[in-house]
Amino acid sequence: MNLYPVRAIYMAELSRTRRTLLQSIVSPVISTSLYFVVFGAAIGSRISEIDGISYGAFIVPGLIMLMLLTQSVSNASFGIFFPKFSGSVYELLSAPISYLEIVIGYVGAAATKSVVLGLIILATAGFFVPLEIAHPLWMMTFLVLTAITFSLLGFIIGIWADGFDKLQLVPLLVITPLTFLGGSFYSIDMLPPFWQGVTLFNPVLYLISGFRWSFYGTSDVSLAASVAMILLFLGVCLALISWIFRTGYRLKP
């Protein structure tokens, strides 16, 4: 492995973030704050505690996950889609670098950004509700693993997409609904039994549940199931990416 290309890609991607600081950091922070004002303060005050946790605090892990998933996917997908779209991908493909190096550069940068964003949102949440983190190490593990996994997914989407519409499609039609229905704002105990069963097929539920457990020690599904689910996700994304590069799918005619 040659570290210069990895660093070149990583730094270039982060500098792109710096150029678009407003939309990459400020806007997610503002929208999260709005969620807290509306759900945490206004509506949350009328909702009883869940598992002994105030509603405002209960939604913190879910909100962070929501932002983490959508931002990871959109950052990473844009990062590789844009060179493809502008044509500057020629340089990436003609450079003496391995696929692994390309992926580490792009996905590493997108994941870094998401993790930082997640921590900023966590700090923002601290202004609205009292926070306690029962298992900080697990919390970081979930944060980092989720950021990496969904940045990989975003990278795949960025390669697959051949237009801006498709770039928006997956986050809008898949990620956001799965996150909302995956217990970001409620515990699945609150659902009728049938829908509880259906929700168990939602992979995002496992991520949110595990992440919430690292905060409050309560969860909808077991910790082992959460960890297994995220590793499964990671494995599927890695397999897809290695297939993409082996065949040149949507990269090389």
Add this chain to the structure above:
Amino acid sequence: MSEPIIRVSALNKIYEGGFQALKQIDLDIQRGEIFALLGPNGAGKTTLISVICGLVNATSGQVVVDGFDNQADYREARSRIGLVPQELTNEAFETVWNTVNFSRGLFGKPPDPEHIERVLKSLTLWDKRHNRLITLSGGMKRRVLIAKALSHEPRILFLDEPTAGVDVGLRREMWDVVRQLRESGVTIILTTHYIEEAEEMADRIGVINNGEIVLVEDKAALMRKLGSKQLALHLHEPLDSVPLALAAYDLQLAANGSELIYTYDASRTGGAEGQESSTISALLADVEAAGLVFKDLHTRQSSLEDIFVDLVKER
């Protein structure tokens, strides 16, 4: 002759959809030469370059760069190649300095600000180094692409229509840069529509048409082999046929009989040249003796352009 720096063997490319853009291409590029690849639109020039550089998957065949297979040893092969693409593409919001340094890093080289400075200065981009790419003119953007390709000190440089959309002054400047690079030992492969460019720059010329290499030849030899000169006499009175008195010469009538054309080989040098001009004097004397009056005469030399048009038409 030393081992070629690039060896393309039996290369075929069939695009998805079944279009065959390259047909059984065999091509050797010699170390240190300037090779011009000429061909009409859609001939397959860009496709050939793209396969060599790893942007397009070959359907079959092999490319060896400086002894390294461009698939199996892609790192070695690609690290020797700089590519300036045909289309202007870049990260619009980056600065010249950043984007050129990025390229160097991407090719696995440690930072070397002095080298980048030299490259930017040689391309007269130094004053623009802090500009964002979006603020540059088209010609400048093309030079930035060249700077990116040179940032990692390649041994081989591909220029896909480097002077398309570049004004005459700048074109000359680029030719100078290319010559300097050649002097420093870089092998250069350029594609162009401008025959003038190939004629001016290249050591060897390859012509590609419909995905096939039609010809590869030393430029000088090519000019010699195919370059003929014509002497045209514009007659006062049109003729129906070449007068018998002039049958000894190989003459043709053109322009409805008002032009008499004598074709001869311009490549004969030295004494032969003198011989040719004495033949022309004799011809002119005989023309006069035959009672023909001409109001004007001129000579034409076939350029690469004519050769090229002939070659491509033949197919």
